[in-house]
Amino acid sequence: MEILIDDLSGQDVKTLIQEHLDDMHATSPAESAHALDLSELKKPNIVFWTVWEKDQLLGCGALKTHNAKEGEIKSMRTSHLARNKGIASKLLNHILTTAKQSGLERISLETGPQDFFAPARALYQKNGFSECGPFADYQPDPYSVFMTKTL
Template sequence: MKIKIDDLRSNQVVELIREHLHGMTLHSPPESIHALDLSSLQQPEITVWSVWEGEDLAGIGALKQLDDHHGEIKSMRTSKAYLRKGVAKRLLNHLIEEANSRGYKQISLETGSMEAFEPARKLYEAFGFQYCEPFADYTEDPNSLYMTKAL
């Protein structure tokens, strides 16, 4: 598998982002959806990576710079054909390594509190993320959980 910075022009990537956003609507009320659409992912403070197995997209993930010492993981999604094949672990490890190389002291994320998000929460816990209070522009929300990891 190859991980590369993505320009968000590939049809496969655009479709996976659409699938990600649609999936959020199935499990979260609109006011609690913090997933980013294609144009939001193209902001200068956000870098998106894609994971490829040959010509097949295996997943995507993004890192948003909150400030010089704090990053946020955004838009982690594995393609259906690659679920439970280690894509998310590889990508999360890559994002943490990138945050370290940027000199961040902390990396955080927001995820859903519902049962559908339990696999993601378990993954983050396995990587040493701990639950925390809302950060950046987030506020208390019963549908959201916040996690952080000191680097």
């Protein structure tokens, strides 16, 4: 398994991001779906990784830097074929290690309260994240769960 910085140009990656966006918009009202599209994921304050096993895309995730001390996890997604195989845990650990090495002190994220997001919330809680209030530009939202972790 390899975790690589990705430029989001491959069709497999574009398809996985579109699946992610489709699911986010299917489970949350439009104003509460905070998933980033391809153009937003290419901004300079975001590093985007993909996880591969040979030529099979297993998942993706990103780190958005808000300032010198705070970052945010974005676009965590595991492909349907790779679910429940520990891919998300390995990628999350990679992102957290990279964030810490970059000098970030706090990592936060936004996810949903719906059952669809229960596995994600469990993964983050298992890795030391706890619920918090809105951060960065987020506002209170009944369709959002905010979580944070000090590095």
